[in-house]
Amino acid sequence: MIKIENTLQTLISAALAVLLAGCLSPSVAEPPSVAPAREAAADAEGLAAASEIQMVTLVENLDDPWGMDFLPSGDLLVSEKSGQLKLIDGRSFAVSDIQGLPASAAVGQGGLLDVLVHPRFSDNNWVYLSYTVARDEKYTTRVSRARLIDGQLTEHQVLFSAAPYFKERHHFGSRLLISEGYLYITVGDRGNRALAQSLETHNGKVIRLTEDGAVPADNPFVGNATALPEIWSYGHRNPQGIAQHPYNGSIWLAEHGPQGGDELNILKRGGNYGWPLVTYGEEYGGGKIGQGTHKNGTEQPLVYWLPSIGTSNLTFYTGDIYPGWQDSVLVGGLKLTRISRLVLEGEGVGEETRLLANLNMRIRDLQVGPDGRLYALADGSRLIRLQLEQ
DSSP states (O other): OEEEOOHHHHHHHHHHHHHHHTSSOGGGOOOOSSOOOEEOOEETTEEOGGGTEEEEEEEOOOSSEEEEEEOTTSOEEEEETTSOEEEEOTTTOOEEEOBOOOOOOOOTTOSEEEEEEOTTHHHHOEEEEEEEEEETTEEEEEEEEEEEETTEEEEEEEEEEOSSOBSOOOOOOOOEEEETTEEEEEEOOTTOGGGGGOTTSOTTEEEEEETTSOOOTTSTTTTOTTSOTTEEEEOOSEEEEEEEOTTTOOEEEEEEOSBSOEEEEEOOTTOBOOTTTSOSOBOTTSOOOTTOSOOTTSOOOSEEESSOOOEEEEEEEOOSSSTTOSSEEEEEESSSOSEEEEEEETTEEEEEEEESTTSOOOEEEEEEOTTSOEEEEETTTEEEEEEEOO
């Protein structure tokens, strides 16, 4: 497990630990076993000129874009939180509207959220959407699918609605992933943190369904009279990133901590990820949450961040376009406005490099395109691409 924090705090903590142990004097204390994250130099246009990588804006004036996914044609679907789904031409980057969207409630952190193209879209035309819906001035996360044909969504099917509805307008989660025929859905705690530990609600959970919305017979809580059978894992705060490891098939999850303690987790069947019993963060404004950082029966994160970066989506990079990037996991940052690139090492990660850190752009989603280059939704309005200098 890696703790990522500012260099000063890391050195102070390491020195104090060594001093208390009585092994070395503070002046010659060894650094932590895993090096703290290092900042990548960045210039006004993007990454450092020495890296020969530039940030290019492809589309501007999007309306709070939240999720994106590529079609087999190379065109891109982008959801806007206000309720629109855009089709972006993969060559000209012209933008048009998809018709036939389900109604969504753009309130607080809610609205039209993630979009997922079925891995066999060429055969079935399915597109999956997550979004917020309202009932009696309360809200929840819903997932549906529809067939995309000639710019129109048809044959809508509602697959999942998180229960119960709440008046709170935040922590909807809402990232989607299809893996080996199963649909994974992240659901935040909706601001009702204790319910993340309850198996009788969908709050603070990762949901696992079949592609058509049925409950798989091998889900961990099937047959448990006091648990909802859709639950795959629990004890999450607000997971807004999900991706599958390119080599071992494990599913990784990025989720928001409170003040500090954002996490990168590897999902386990029936795993309890601890919120709010354990966390590396604290209350906003200070104050302990739960019982500390460890508790028997709960999973530890692979990585946690202090301070929080405001994790958004994540993606894996295995290509050779960007020098030195193979193999990496990239995590978007909404608070510290960056892309964190962590080197894959075995089943875990090594050194982190922080990209675009000086541009003050919130990174909402990350995807590797069919051309092998990295695309991102940034700054609440832009589609950008990282590419080698021409």
